[in-house]
Amino acid sequence: MHDRPLVGEGRIAFATPETEFGEGVTDRLPETLDRLGVDAPLVVTDRGVESAGVLDAALDGLDLDPTVHYATTEPSVEDFEDLPDVEVDGVVAVGGGSCLDTAKVVATLLAHGGTASDYLGVDKVPGPVAPTVAIPTTSGTGSQATQTAVVSFDGVKRGMSDELLRPDVALVDPALTHGLPRDVTARSGFDAFVHSLESLTARDHTQVEPRPINYQGANPISRPLSRQALELVHGAYEQAVADGDDREARRDLSLGSHLAGTAFSNAGLGAVHALASSVGGMTGRPHGECLAASLTAGLRYNLPVRREEYADVAQTLGVARPEDDTDEAAEALIAECERLRDSVGLPGSFADLGLGPDDADEIVENTLIQERRIKTNPRDVGEDIREPVVRALE
Numbered sequence: 055m056h057d058r059p060l061v062g063e064g065r066i067a068f069a070t071p072e073t074e075f076g077e078g079v080t081d082r083l084p085e086t087l088d089r090l091g092v093d094a095p096l097v098v099t100d101r102g103v104e105s106a107g108v109l110d111a112a113l114d115g116l117d118l119d120p121t122v123h124y125a126t127t128e129p130s131v132e133d134f135e136d137l138p139d140v141e142v143d144g145v146v147a148v149g150g151g152s153c154l155d156t157a158k159v160v161a162t163l164l165a166h167g168g169t170a171s172d173y174l175g176v177d178k179v180p181g182p183v184a185p186t187v188a189i190p191t192t193s194g195t196g197s198q199a200t201q202t203a204v205v206s207f208d209g210v211k212r213g214m215s216d217e218l219l220r221p222d223v224a225l226v227d228p229a230l231t232h233g234l235p236r237d238v239t240a241r242s243g244f245d246a247f248v249h250s251l252e253s254l255t256a257r258d259h260t261q262v263e264p265r266p267i268n269y270q271g272a273n274p275i276s277r278p279l280s281r282q283a284l285e286l287v288h289g290a291y292e293q294a295v296a297d298g299d300d301r302e303a304r305r306d307l308s309l310g311s312h313l314a315g316t317a318f319s320n321a322g323l324g325a326v327h328a329l330a331s332s333v334g335g336m337t338g339r340p341h342g343e344c345l346a347a348s349l350t351a352g353l354r355y356n357l358p359v360r361r362e363e364y365a366d367v368a369q370t371l372g373v374a375r376p377e378d379d380t381d382e383a384a385e386a387l388i389a390e391c392e393r394l395r396d397s398v399g400l401p402g403s404f405a406d407l408g409l410g411p412d413d414a415d416e417i418v419e420n421t422l423i424q425e426r427r428i429k430t431n432p433r434d435v436g437e438d439i440r441e442p443v444v445r446a447l448e
């Protein structure tokens with residue numbers, strides 16, 4: 055049994071997978087598996103990644119014929135009932151967030167058996183899981199850096215969170231994202247943008263009560279990563295969406311999304327993600343779209359307690375005028391986030407997701423139970439979140 059990191063009362067725990075970043079780093083896969091003692095890996099990917107030729111590119115140089123398991127988009131508990139019946143001793147995940155999350159669950163089942171539902175929740179994994187190498191093919195969720203897998207159970211998105219689920223090694227190769235379709239880049243990149251902003255402006259770690267997971271609030275180790283991630287993602291997002299083959303934009307977005315994943319998996323997130331999980335469960339729309347629809351409501355809700363931080367971010371990103379006072383600069387940040395969202399055509403409100411005034415109760419109720427998110431939100435989340443929710447339904 056592993057020891058939980060000790061956080062709270064000013065203590066900070068910081069965890070990250072061993073990471074290699076850069077074009078071509080997947081050529082390190084054979085050596086990496088060797089070092090982890092993996093002779094017979096199970097490759098978790100999906101048909102889209104395979105048919106785009108990205109799987110071959112990632113496994114190029116691997117001198118064995120691995121067994122392949124195809125992940126579904128946004129996996130549910132039942133998707134793990136028919137894993138390949140062969141001897142494997144490790145997992146290589148090649149794909150977007152759903153593939154990487156699937157790999158974490160598979161690595162757990164390989165080591166401990168049972169069913170996926172046995173491990174839903176926090177700290178339910180009884181011991182080390184199968185060695186896992188994560189190779190992201192999108193720039194968004196940052197799942198290669200995190201300790202959480204999102205799995206649906208009875209139609210509700212649930213988290214499986216445990217420090218043991220953090221992949222051993224992340225090979226982050228921006229070349230694998232060249233040519234990714236525009237809408238995938240727009241949705242996943244927006245997720246990375248919100249990860250960096252919410253982790254940077256999360257509740258301070260000294261004000262988060264100790265909890266059995268590393269979502270401990272923004273802290274001196276996570277903030278520099280969040281800030282760097284925000285600058286990289288903000289600078290590259292629109293260009294990567296406009297031209298999927300732009301090498302520099304792809305590199306920045308890839309690095310930024312990885313740093314954001316590393317930061318938020320230690321610091322936590324906030325109201326934008328809590329609202330997005332809530333409306334995601336209700337509409338089934340992709341995570342990136344739900345975040346975009348939740349953005350204004352979440353940022354406006356937190357504005358009273360994060361005015362100075364938003365103003366500071368606006369100045370750093372160069373979206374406020376030097377002469378702006380705090381209120382003006384904070385407003386400039388919100389305006390810039392909305393401009394970014396609108397520039398790529400993502401939904402701007404819950405109404406844009408097809409929800410209406412009658413859905414307010416359910417959204418509020420589902421948001422208040424997002425423990426994982428609201429404990430690190432800078433403002434105590436209560437019934438008063440109804441006000442921005444109602445506005446986003448108009």
Ligand SMILES: [Fe+2]
Pocket residue numbers: 195245249327341
């Ligand atoms: Fe996210």
